[in-house]
Amino acid sequence: MGQVAVIGVGMTKFGKFPDRSVEDLGREACWAAIQDAGIDPRAIQAAFCGHIYQGSVAGQRVLVELGLTGIPIYNIENACASSSSGMELGCLGILSGQWDVVLAFGAEKLYGKIKGAIAPDESDIEGDLGIVAPAFWAMRARRHMHQYGTTPEMLAQVSVQNRRNACLNPSAQYRKAVTVEEVLSSRLIADPLHLLDCCPIGDGAAAAILVSDRVVRQYTTRPVWVSGIAVSSGSLESGTSDCTFEDLTDRAAKQAYHRAGIGPEDVNVAEIHNCFTIAEIVRSESLGLIPRGEGGHWVTEGKTAIKGKIPINPSGGLIAKGHPVGATGVAQVAEIVWHLRGEAGDRQVEGAKVGLTHNRGGIVGGTEGGACCVTILKR
C-alpha cells in the first residue's frame, strides 16, 4: 500500500488510575498525538476509537472533551484487537479518498470493571466450563513443551525479558525487574502459567494520527509509512489444528507482508500481543520471526532482547507495559513509530527501519476466532 503515513503518536502511562475517567485518559493520548503530529485538531476528518468496556459512544465522549465534534466517529469493538482494527479501517477510509487526516485511538479503564481474567461471553460454552484465557494458554504451553521441549524456565524468561525492557519505558505499568526464580515461585494460575507469566489488567489510552500521501508533505518530512496492514479472523479449523500455531496470526501476517513487499526476515523490531509468556512464543513463531518450536530457546539465548537478532516487545509488552484492552493495538504502533524515528530512549532498537505490530483478540466457539491485526511500519 504505502499511501498512509503515521505522523503523530501518543499514549498515557498505563496503570491503575481510579481517579481518572476514560474520557480523561483518551483525551490525554489524543492530544499527545495531535501535538506530536503538529497539526491543528480541526484538520482531523474522522476518528476511530477502540474499546470494549467503555459504554456507548465512548469515542464521541472522549473527543467532545477536545472539541472534536461534527466529524464521523466510530467505535470499534474487536476484543483485544479493537484499536488496531480501527486503525486499519482508518487506513482504508484514507485509501478510498474519503479522508486525508484520521485519528485512530484506543482508551480503556479496566480497574473497577473487571477483576482477574476477562469473563467469557454468556454464549461461550467452553468459557463457562472453565476454558478462560489462562486455561486455554496453559494447554497451549503444555503442548508446546511436549512438542518442542520448551520449559517453564523458558516461559519465565519471556517475563524476565519483558519486565527488564519495561524498566526502560516510562509509560509501562510495571517497571520492576524479576528473576526466573521469582516468576516460577509466583502464584500458580493455570499450570504451567504463574502470575508473572500473565499480563495485568490496566487503564490507559493511545492514539495515532494517520494521513494520506496526498497531504503528508504538508505535515512532516519524516513520515512513518503504514506499508502493510491486515485484519483476519480465525478459521473454524483452528480449534482442531496444531494449537502451538495461530492460523489467524499467520493469515494476517502473510497479507501484511505481501502488501508491504517484505518477509519476516526484513523486520527489525516487533511488538507482539503477549498476553501470556507462551503467547509471545507461539505468536513470534506464527509471524515467521522465529522458526517453529524455537521461541523458548531464542528468548533464553537473548535473541529477542533489545540488542538481539530480532528484538521483541522492547516496550515491555502486554506483560509489563500493561494491557488496557482497547488501547493496546495503537500503543504498539506508537512504540514502533518511536523506534523507527530513533526516539525510543533507553530501549531504542538501533537502526530500526522496519517494524511490525501484532494485536489479537477474542475467542469464538472454543476456537481462537476473534480478530488479529498485523501492521508493517517503515521509515
Next chain:
Amino acid sequence: MGQVAVIGVGMTKFGKFPDRSVEDLGREACWAAIQDAGIDPRAIQAAFCGHIYQGSVAGQRVLVELGLTGIPIYNIENACASSSSGMELGCLGILSGQWDVVLAFGAEKLYGKIKGAIAPDESDIEGDLGIVAPAFWAMRARRHMHQYGTTPEMLAQVSVQNRRNACLNPSAQYRKAVTVEEVLSSRLIADPLHLLDCCPIGDGAAAAILVSDRVVRQYTTRPVWVSGIAVSSGSLESGTSDCTFEDLTDRAAKQAYHRAGIGPEDVNVAEIHNCFTIAEIVRSESLGLIPRGEGGHWVTEGKTAIKGKIPINPSGGLIAKGHPVGATGVAQVAEIVWHLRGEAGDRQVEGAKVGLTHNRGGIVGGTEGGACCVTILKR
C-alpha cells in the same frame, strides 16, 4: 459515489424472542441476505456487525455459525446508528479497492438485557439527573409545539400512521392499528409523550450484501446503488441551538445528498429514525423532506402516508416495526431496497426510484452527539 451496490438484503422478524440467541438471529438475517443476493457465502471478503449489548466479538460469534471464518470481521458500536456506520465503513473498504464483496449486518437482543428506557452512560451527568431519551424528546416536543403550533394530536398521528403501516409489514414487532385517542390515553411517559409515542425495545437482526461496481454484473442485473452515504457526529453547539432541529442529521444529509447529486425533493421514500413520534417530525424537517415546523401538519394531512407526497417509514418505523438497536440501520436499508425493487408487498411505495435512510444514535455531554448515518439508495 455510485460505485457500491446492494445486491441482497434480509432481516428477521423483530420482536421478543426469549428462546433465540443473538447468534441465531444474526445467522438468519445474514443467510437471508446471502440467499437474496444469490451468492456463495465464500465470496464475502469482510463483514461489519453493528450491536451495542451483545458482548465481545459478537459479529464473529454470529458468522462462525455460517462457517464464515478467516475474513476480517469488525464490530461497530455507534449506539442506535451502529449497523449503518458499519455499512458506511464497508462501502469505504470497497471504494478503497480492498474488497469487492462485503456483508454489513446488525443483530441485537434487548429483552432480558434492558428494561424500559436505555440507561444513561455512567459519565452522562444529565442522564443521571433524569434527562434520559424520553425526557429529552419531551422537551423537544414542547419546544416544537411552542414554536410551530404542533399538537399532541399531531404527535399521536405519527404513531397511528406508523402502526397502520406496520400492519402491512410481516416483519414488524407490533401489527395492530391504533387511534389518536388510544395514543393519547396510553400511559404518560414524559409529558407530552405517551407510551404509544415511544418505540419499544426488541430483538432482531438485519443484513445487506454490498458489492463493488467492478464485480456487480457477475451477480445481478438490477442492483440498488448506494449513491450517497455519510456519517456525522453532533457539534458542541447542538445542545444550545434550536432543539427542534438536528445539526448532525442536517450535516450527514447534506453530505449524502451532495455525494448522490440530488436534493431532498428527489427522494421518493424514506426510513427515518423515529424512536419517538416527535423524532420523526424533527428529523423529517432536518433532512429537508418537510419544511421546518410543518411536520405535524403534514402527517395529519396524510402527506407522509404510503400514498402521500413523501412516504415516511412505510415499514412502521422504530415505533411499530421495532428497534433492536444494532439491527435498525441495516433494516432500514433492507426496507428501502425492497421498495426500489418493487418488492415491498402491500406497503409498496409505487414507482419509488430514490430512497433515503436516516439512522441516529447516542447522546454525548447533554448534546445529541453520537452518530448519524444518512444513505441515499437508487435503483
